[in-house]
Amino acid sequence: MSTGNTHHYAHHFESAEHEYESSKQGVWIFLTSEILMFGVLFVGYMIYHHMYPEMFKYGAKALDWRLGALNTVVLLTSSLTMVLGVHYCQVNNKQKAVMNLAITIACGAIFMVVKYFEYSHKIHAGKLPGMWFTADTHGFENLPLYFSFYFMMTGLHGIHVLAGMCLILWVLIRANRGEFNENYYTPVEGVGLFWHLVDLIWIFLFPLLYLV
Amino acid sequence: MSAHHVVPLKTFLKVFWALIGLTALTVVTAKGMDLHPFNGVVAFSIASVKGFLVMAFFMHLKYDDKANRYIIISSFFFVFLLFIFVVLDLGTRIPQASTL
Amino acid sequence: MAGAGSNYLNHEKGIMSWLTSRDHKRIGLLYFYTVGFFFLLGGIFAMLIRTELFSAGMQFTPELYNRFMTYHGVIMVFFVIIPGIPAILGNIIMPLQIGARDVAFPLVNLMSWYCYIAGAALGVASLFMGETVLWGIFGGADTGWTFYTPYSIKFSAANITAAFAAFVAGFSSILTGVNFVATVHKLRCPGMTMNRIPLFVWALYATAILQVLATPVVGITVALLAMENIFGIGFFDPELGGDPVLFQHFFWFYSHPAVYIMILPAMGVISELITAFSKKTIFGYTAIAYSSLAIAGVSFLVWGHHMYVSSQSEIAGLVFSILTMFVGVPTAIKLFNWLATLYKGSIQMQSPMLYALGFLFIFTIGGVTGIFLATIATDVHFHDTYFVVAHFHYVMVGGTLMAIMGGALYWFPKITGKMFNESIARMSFVFIFVGFNVTFFPQFILGAMGMPRRYADYLPAFESLNRISSLGSYVIGFGFIIALYVFINGWRKGAPAPANPWGAKTLEWTVPSPPPHENFDKIPTVTAGPYEYR
Amino acid sequence: MWWIPAAAAQTFMPPAATDIAKRVNSIYEFLVISSLISFVIVIVGLVYFIQKYKRKSENDKTAYITHNYTLEFLWSFIPFVLFMVLFAWGAKVYWDMRVSPEDAMEIHVNAKKWDWEFIYKNGRKITSDVDDKGKRIPPTMVVPVNKPVKLIMTSIKLNPNDKRDRAVLHSFFVPAFRTKQDIVPGRYTALYFTPTKVGNFHVFCTEYCGTGHSQMLGMVKVVEDNDFNNWVLGSEGGGPKELSMADKGKQIYATRACIGCHSLDGTPMTGPTWKGLYGSDRQFNDGTSTTADENYLRESILNANAKIVKGFTANQMPSFQGQLTDEDVTNVIEFIKSVK
Structure with missing residues (x-):
């Protein structure tokens, strides 16, 4: 308690520690829900991949793996800065914490910009999901299905990136007000967990969609 | 206080470079060499290792309470259950229109 | 803080203090009002279904019937029975039973109620969308609550909105589940080990695990269905290379565990009622507690029994x-x-106990007919016939609703601080119980005879049994009107309730009725199991 | 006293018109009796306890019994054994219900919103009819008694060119045969039965399919062998002579350029030969394999690139998706089946 910062925990907890532990566990439980949610898409992907192997291989070629790899690096970097943000909150370094959180948001933004270029390219080429698909199928009757998976999986992931950015912005503002310190940084930790999950999902999405 | 375990910065940097390295590896294995038909398995395994690193270090699971580990493992387990039982159906569909 | 006589009902006033309340008891009551409203709405749809089926030939139109059937299912499943016990009784009672001042995340708890409201609003809105079938304003989805593809794949605002309603309501369920798991893990009072929590809490805990793990699956599945309608993504559309059977897999991966989300908390309520009214410790605490977890676990592995054919x-x-x-x-x-708990007890036949015994009667029938359906050879015949309809109503209505009624009456004095009118409450039981059996027992026979479900019209051979069933449904409706009267009358004019009117042993009865805002002046320390009737 | 529920069971279930139905009935009767026994045990126990241990005063002392492992073991183990017996019994009957003999007579069933079409191999097609008063007469499938029948079923659209419409799920259910199978669009599913009783039996659609769901009725008429042969020959109620399904398929083979790449004599051309194709083992380029059944043939016709047989190259065959109707595809498959 070197800085003398004490946190007023909610009335139904025994201590600040108790509140922190409970909140973190709550976030973890929520993340299991998220994993199950994405899990459905992954299971669907694997099943259709097995049903139409040639078509999925062909579809993957239509994506630019360089952009995917770039985005992977961007997200991994953001994960690093996020964890640094949590770290600097823990050691009461407000300035560095805010800076790292800002970089995280910037990385999220870069990710979305790259995604935007990818999407607009696909949309111009008519490679849209399902019945909106207008490009040539090159003899792969179900090629639109591949792009359905591409758009649904990256779309749901993109929504999570946006949500994560908003949450990080929220903790950034609070961090800037100096609300966090070694004894209380629960929101940064929770948002951080969410952001890493977003990263985690991309780690799986990237090889499945772009490479295999 | 184990909960407020402060991890040295160096660890995070090491993990980060490991992740970047694995990303490069997955690109190289998929694009550079053709490991057909193991492409999928290799890519998925590398992704799993990366996911493990993220969870263990970035998400502090290595230093965390055991309960959270079980919680997150259970989610993967249930995705696996969904997968395995759907595959059980699709994989054993004896061509229905033929005689069994 | 507040003086003597202050409780959670009166410590803050005004509608806003309710709508922004983070007090688990107030949120539970908010749920009670809204779920109660949807129960009446779903009940009206049920009556309309039975009226259509009163005679062979059409009373309404098939389009109208299909919407009645769909909305009866959607409302009763997603907006009544799933949130029913956990969000009302669980919210109010569970923190009291484990000696906590609130659930772990009170704000999340309130958010879950707003998710419920948003989902419910979407559900009601969908009634006015799509192709109109009545008076030029009423339309709605006609897919059945199961939303099976490819029938549900057609661009229809009603279908999309109804799917999103289920999606948003799912979030409400997930948030409740997250909250309850964390609460049970982290907020038990000193001495309240996992082997001392009341069985109702065990049941809610198992339920919460199901809610967290299963609900996202149906959430994303119905969201994909909405995408299917908007973009034609083709995951479940055979014309675009999709597999409609995969939709059924994903749907039942949730919807089978959902059956246990509905029935497990009911079993928890029954455990409480039976011990309290026979003044006897529960027989086989461990067995009951772990069987809840076992049911929850195995329930994830059985969804394919909805898909035998x-x-x-x-x-x-x-x-x-x-x-x-x-x-x-x-x-x-x-x-x-x-049953063994009743042995050598001191059984008092109060109305909550009547509901509990009614549960045992009905649930036994529901349970054994489940075996008829689990046996694959007989299920091929019974699948999608009225036998299935009768079976799951015996479990869902006869089981869960009986438990909701029993639990609501049991905890009524605690929640409101008033006693209800016992003799009228017993009357409501008689009507509901008799009406229920008259309605649904003939449906077993109809199913055995081969009458398929979701039929707006049927062969004349099925008429007499359908007629009995329809008459029974009106009796149930009357029973619930009486029950509603019991609640309203009790709340307005009931005598003040003592802290522990039933002589029960769990912690919620140690605080005044109604409980103060903070539940406990001093967090209790527990030294023994929950049912120490010595 | 066992005969009371047994008799009741017999009356609730529709008449059993196949051997499988009789075996299903036996399970059903066993279930009814055993459930009745367990129900009586529970309810008698319940009522007895309520009476015996009624509360006498507020200060009643109750027994403090927390558990009894022997009892608990018994009432877990006995139901478990019972359930396993039921599973095994049910599984056996189910398996026999599903495995159709090789020589079963095949009839094609097309389900659409909201009607049935029954098509015999000789091209004879049964649809619903209208009587003098404008009332619908459900289509009647005529089958011979004591002969195995296999239905090959699929779901079709009323108008194949309507892009907004979808073929939906249906289910073919004959209560008297105790058997039922969902019909999935884009695929073939099969149902097998051997009727042992002459008579008329109802067919219901049991998978919700929309407005006309409850009107989607049909009949199965089981007749003696001779009557069936006469009926097939068309002397009884027969219409104009139709081409058989295989012959229709042959026409498509000739006119839609299949003949250019697929031989009928076993020589591989641009595409694999059709001779002996049906039921053969197919090895694919990606190392997997399958048996060539109706569903495989259907996929190959509509989406030729989905799976490429070893030794052949992709992108040779145009897709026939949207070019052939479901009925055309079925006819081509029947033709392939006939090229042995």
């Missing part, structure tokens, strides 16, 4: 059949343990 593979069907049999065992354990 869906063109699922034969082998998968057999695997699902044997796994389904396993669910029967923990269920049987619970039933026999409750």
Whole structure:
């Protein structure tokens, strides 16, 4: 308690520690829900991949793996800065914490910009999901299905990136007000967990969609 | 206080470079060499290792309470259950229109 | 803070203090009002269904009937029975039972109620969308609550909105689940080990795990269905290379555990009622507690029994059949343990106990007919006939609603601080119980005779039994009107309730009725199990 | 006293018109009796306890019994054994219900919103009819008694060119045969039965399919062998002579350029030969394999690139998706089946 910062925990907890532990566990439980949610898409992907192997291989070629790899690096970097943000909150370094959180948001933004270029390219080429698909199928009757998976999986992931950015912005503002310190940084930790999950999902999405 | 375990910065940097390295590896294995038909398995395994690193270090699971580990493992387990039982159906569909 | 006589009902005033309340008891009551409203709405749809089926030939139109059937299902499943016990009784009672001042995340708890409201609003809005079928304003989805593809794949605002309603309501359920798991893990009072929590809490805990793990699956599945309608993504559309049977897999991966989300908390309520009204410790606490977890676990492995004839593979069907049999065992354990609890007890036939015994009667029938359906050879005949309809109403209505009624009456003095009128409450039980059996028992016979479900019209041979069933449904409706009167009358004019009117032993009865805002002046320390009737 | 529920069971279930139906009935009767026994045990116990241990005063002392492992074991183990017996019994009957003999007579069933079409191999097609008063007469499938029948079923659209419409799920259910199978669009599913009783039996659609769901009725008429042969020959109620399904398929083979790449004599051309194709083992380029059944043939016709047989190259065959109707595809498959 070197800085003398004490946190007023909610009335139904025994201590600040108790509140922190409970909140973190709550976030973890929520993340299991998220994993199950994405899990459905992954299971669907694997099943259709097995049903139409040639078509999925062909579809993957239509994506630019360089952009995917770039985005992977961007997200991994953001994960690093996020964890640094949590770290600097823990050691009461407000300035560095805010800076790292800002970089995280910037990385999220870069990710979305790259995604935007990818999407607009696909949309111009008519490679849209399902019945909106207008490009040539090159003899792969179900090629639109591949792009359905591409758009649904990256779309749901993109929504999570946006949500994560908003949450990080929220903790950034609070961090800037100096609300966090070694004894209380629960929101940064929770948002951080969410952001890493977003990263985690991309780690799986990237090889499945772009490479295999 | 184990909960407020402060991890040295160096660890995070090491993990980060490991992740970047694995990303490069997955690109190289998929694009550079053709490991057909193991492409999928290799890519998925590398992704799993990366996911493990993220969870263990970035998400502090290595230093965390055991309960959270079980919680997150259970989610993967249930995705696996969904997968395995759907595959059980699709994989054993004896061509229905033929005689069994 | 507040003086004597201050409780959670009066410590803050005004509608805003309710709508922004983070007090688990107030949120529970908010749920009670809204779920109660949707129960009446769903009940009206049920009556309309039975009126259509009163005679052979059409009373309404098939389009109208299909919407009645859909909305009865959607409302009763997603907006009544799933949130029913956990969000109302669980919210109010569970923190009290484990000696906590609130649930772990009070704000999340409030958010879950708003998710529920948003989902419910979307659900009601969808009634006015799509192709109009009545008076130029009423339309709505006609897919059945199961939303099976490819029938549900057609661009229709009503279908999309109804799917999103289920999606948003799912979030409400997930948030409740997250909250309850964390609460049970982290907020038990000193001495309240996992082997001392009341069985109602055990049941809610198992339910919460199901809610967290299963609900996102149906959430994303119905969201994909909405995408299917908007973009034609083709995951479940055979014309675009999709597999409609895969939709059924994803749907039932949630919807089978959902059955246990509905029934497990009911079993928890029954455990409480039986011990309290026979003044006896529960027989086989551990067995009942772990059988809840066992049911929750196995329930994830049995969804394929809804799909025996869906063109699922034969082998998968057999695997699902044997796994389904396993669910029967923990269920049987619970039933026999409750019976054994009555042995050498001191049984008082108050109205909540009547509901509990009614539950045992009805649930036994619901349970044994479940075995008819688990046995794969007989299920091929019974699948999608009225036998199935009767079976799950015996479990869902006869089981869960009986438990909701019993639990609501049991905790009514605690929640409101008033006593209800016992003799009218008993009357409501008689009407509901008799009406229920008259309605649904004939449906077993109809199913055995081969009458398919979701039929707006039927062969004349099925008429007499359908007529009995329809008459029974009106009796149930009357019973619930009486029950509503019991609640309203009790709340307005009931005598003040003592802290512990039933002489029960769990912690919620140690605080005044109604409980103060903070539940406990001083967090209790527990030194023994929950049912120490010595 | 066992005969009371047994008799009741017999009356509730529709008449059993196949051997499988009789075996299903036996399970059903066993279930009814055993459930009745367990129900009586529970309810008698319940009522007895309520009476015996009624509360006498507020200060009643109750027994403090927390558990009894022997009892608990018994009431877990006995149901478990019972359930396993039921599973095994059910599984056996189910398996026999599903495995159709090789020589079963095949009839094609097309389900659409909201009607049935029954098509015999000789091209004879049964649809619903209208009587003098404008009332619908459900289509009647005529089958011979004591002969195995296999239905090959699929779901079709009323108008194949309507892009907004979808073929939906249906289910073919004959209560008297105790058997039922969902019909999935884009695929073939099969149902097998051997009727042992002459008579008329109802067919219901049991998978919700929309407005006309409850009107989607049909009949199965089981007749003696001779009557069936006469009926097939068309002397009884027969219409104009139709081409058989295989012959229609042959026409498509000739006119839609299949003949250019697929031989009928076993020589591989641009595409694999059709001779002996049906039921053969197919090895694919990606190392997997399957048996060539109706569903495989259907996929190959509509989406030729989905799976490429070893030794052949992709992108040779145009897709026939949207070019052939479901009925055309079925006819081509029947033709392939006939090229042995």
